[in-house]
Amino acid sequence: MKFIHPLLLGAVFSVSFAQSDTDALKTLELQVKQLQAQIEALKANQDKISTLQASLSNSTMGDGKEVSVTKNADDITLLKKQVGDIKKHTAGDNVKWDIDFRTAYDNLDYKINGVGDKHNGVWTNKLILGMSASPIDNLVFRGALGAYKIYGQNNVAQNSYFQNFDWYGTQKPSDNAIRLREAYFLYMNEVGDMPYTVSFGRRPSTDGFLTNLRADNAEPKSPIGHNINMEFDGASFKFDLDKITGIPGFYAKLCLGRGFSDTTGAYSMNMSIMGFNPGYINADQNPNMDLAGLILQLYDNGQYKLMGNYFIAKNLMDMDITGMGLTGPNFKFSDVGDMSGGALSLQVNGIGDGWSDFLDDTIFFASYAFSKTDPNSNKLGVITPMGTISPMSGMLGSQDSKFGSSIYLGLQTPGIFEGDRFGLEYNRGSKYWRSFTYGEDTLIGSKLAARGNAYEAYYTKPIAGKNLVAGLSYAYIDYDYTGSDTFFGWTGTPMDVDKTPGAVKSAQQVRLSLRYRY
Amino acid sequence: MRKLLSFVLGAFLMLNLVSTNAFADAAKGQKYYLKFMKPATGMNGAEFARLQTQAGWQELFEGDATKFVEKYSKEYPALQDFLKSDKFPKSMTHIKDFCIEYAVDSGKVPSC
Numbered sequence: 001m002k003f004i005h006p007l008l009l010g011a012v013f014s015v016s017f018a019q020s021d022t023d024a025l026k027t028l029e030l031q032v033k034q035l036q037a038q039i040e041a042l043k044a045n046q047d048k049i050s051t052l053q054a055s056l057s058n059s060t061m062g063d064g065k066e067v068s069v070t071k072n073a074d075d076i077t078l079l080k081k082q083v084g085d086i087k088k089h090t091a092g093d094n095v096k097w098d099i100d101f102r103t104a105y106d107n108l109d110y111k112i113n114g115v116g117d118k119h120n121g122v123w124t125n126k127l128i129l130g131m132s133a134s135p136i137d138n139l140v141f142r143g144a145l146g147a148y149k150i151y152g153q154n155n156v157a158q159n160s161y162f163q164n165f166d167w168y169g170t171q172k173p174s175d176n177a178i179r180l181r182e183a184y185f186l187y188m189n190e191v192g193d194m195p196y197t198v199s200f201g202r203r204p205s206t207d208g209f210l211t212n213l214r215a216d217n218a219e220p221k222s223p224i225g226h227n228i229n230m231e232f233d234g235a236s237f238k239f240d241l242d243k244i245t246g247i248p249g250f251y252a253k254l255c256l257g258r259g260f261s262d263t264t265g266a267y268s269m270n271m272s273i274m275g276f277n278p279g280y281i282n283a284d285q286n287p288n289m290d291l292a293g294l295i296l297q298l299y300d301n302g303q304y305k306l307m308g309n310y311f312i313a314k315n316l317m318d319m320d321i322t323g324m325g326l327t328g329p330n331f332k333f334s335d336v337g338d339m340s341g342g343a344l345s346l347q348v349n350g351i352g353d354g355w356s357d358f359l360d361d362t363i364f365f366a367s368y369a370f371s372k373t374d375p376n377s378n379k380l381g382v383i384t385p386m387g388t389i390s391p392m393s394g395m396l397g398s399q400d401s402k403f404g405s406s407i408y409l410g411l412q413t414p415g416i417f418e419g420d421r422f423g424l425e426y427n428r429g430s431k432y433w434r435s436f437t438y439g440e441d442t443l444i445g446s447k448l449a450a451r452g453n454a455y456e457a458y459y460t461k462p463i464a465g466k467n468l469v470a471g472l473s474y475a476y477i478d479y480d481y482t483g484s485d486t487f488f489g490w491t492g493t494p495m496d497v498d499k500t501p502g503a504v505k506s507a508q509q510v511r512l513s514l515r516y517r518y
Numbered sequence: 519m520r521k522l523l524s525f526v527l528g529a530f531l532m533l534n535l536v537s538t539n540a541f542a543d544a545a546k547g548q549k550y551y552l553k554f555m556k557p558a559t560g561m562n563g564a565e566f567a568r569l570q571t572q573a574g575w576q577e578l579f580e581g582d583a584t585k586f587v588e589k590y591s592k593e594y595p596a597l598q599d600f601l602k603s604d605k606f607p608k609s610m611t612h613i614k615d616f617c618i619e620y621a622v623d624s625g626k627v628p629s630c
Binding site for chain 1: 543544545546548549550551552553554556557560571573605608622623625627628629
């Protein structure tokens with residue numbers, strides 16, 4: 001408008017100087033009127049625009065709340081935050097489930113001294129239902145249920161006293177029962193600059209550090225898998241010391257566990273009074289079996305990870321044969337003494353520094369572990385070669401303290417296709433080596449418990465992204481001595497496999513598997 | 519049999535020496551974070567990943583992660599060397615995968 005008025009006046013004056021007759025004036029009047037009309041139209045349009053702008057910038061919603069165009073950016077940001085909060089809320093305040101299902105075929109082959117070869121092909125389904133919840137930032141629950149079954153009905157219950165033992169209930173194939181694998185909470189807080197975590201429950205104590213690679217699990221569970229790989233109930237107290245010490249990844253974790261609880265259970269019979277015992281009193285048969293351990297992550301910068309552990313296990317047990325019943329020997333557990341042990345393990349996750357993509361993606365590890373027995377003088381009934389029962393004391397066939405050791409080496413590299421991995425492992429155990437690796441998922445028995453040499457090669461290949469992975473593995477154990485992977489007393493007596501009739505001289509296992517994870 | 523096995527294993531290793539692997543992997547991302555970024559941020563991987571939502575990380579890593587580099591170079595000047603080095607493009611997809619996997623709205627629960 002500011003521009004239109006001067007233009008009109010200019011037009012009028014310029015025309016008045018150029019024309020002086022009446023027609024010219026009339027023409028000018030007409031033009032002025034037309035221009036005035038246009039001005040009015042422009043004014044009307046301007047008013048409409050102003051009204052529209054006002055309505056947009058100062059409109060109201062149904063609930064009377066003001067919505068402003070100028071506030072739109074803020075509103076969108078707020079909505080984004082609200083959606084994020086809802087997503088976080090629904091994700092964090094509910095139990096989240098994950099699935100790990102593997103179907104596999106295992107071909108097992110044994111060379112037995114004086115007997116010849118024994119072999120079998122076993123089909124299995126292994127299902128682990130993982131769950132987690134975090135109602136508040138510093139409190140976490142985690143759990144896992146597991147069912148690991150042999151295809152179809154089976155007859156293992158008729159052949160094994162220990163098939164569903166608590167230490168490996170979801171790690172050895174059996175029937176279709178769903179068993180508790182993990183259930184624990186984590187409470188996290190800080191003292192000064194030191195974060196700490198307290199945890200109680202059934203531990204995440206299988207497929208730990210190093211052994212997670214052969215199990216194709218990206219995240220290792222709690223202990224070092226070289227000497228401890230079994231299901232366990234207990235507690236842990238972890239202290240993060242990296243900020244205090246300046247050492248990357250440095251933490252200390254105190255672990256306490258109970259491997260055997262001596263109790264009568266509910267409604268047990270007291271034969272001396274011919275009545276029921278009070279519930280869950282001490283059975284007076286075996287002391288509780290306890291374990292205390294210290295796990296140290298000494299260094300972890302992502303590429304180099306050094307971990308160590310040391311443990312003391314009290315009142316370890318073996319089978320005590322109390323006599324020959326109508327259906328055969330009667331077994332119960334009795335303690336044979338204590339044991340201590342430890343491991344020091346280094347993992348190099350990426351060799352060199354940018355030397356090649358292949359080496360950047362290669363993992364190498366080396367680990368040393370030891371065990372030391374401390375037998376007591378309890379005498380347990382054992383079956384002699386003559387078939388009679390006689391008392392014997394000691395651990396691993398000796399009344400003296402025995403030291404055992406093991407080394408464990410491994411290499412995992414990228415394969416030739418996208419996402420596939422190839423691995424090689426080797427371990428060697430000495431005559432008196434004893435590990436707690438009952439939960440190792442190897443059907444021929446724990447290879448890391450071997451008193452002798454063990455080799456493994458494995459290959460994993462993603463089929464449908466990371467959700468469906470094919471696996472092929474081969475494990476070979478060449479035993480020097482018997483008694484690997486059994487209990488701690490006379491059943492663990494190391495005997496030369498070449499001189500002991502019926503001893504397994506070597507064992508091998510080929511596994512083909514398909515694994516679904518989500 | 520052993521000779522055949524050795525040959526197959528050897529062939530695998532030889533082929534692997536010339537192969538590359540571009541499969542994005544959160545575990546590798548965590549490794550790279552710990553190695554290259556943690557010293558500069560002072561945060562562990564889980565703390566860092568929780569700085570953004572999944573959508574937030576997606577946005578920051580769009581294209582060549584220009585926004586990610588710009589933002590964290592400014593917030594953590596000690597990160598600049600890594601973020602502007604030739605190591606970052608190689609590890610970027612893995613770090614992105616790790617950040618998204620453990621983002622604040624991922625619902626991922628810290629492990630033991």
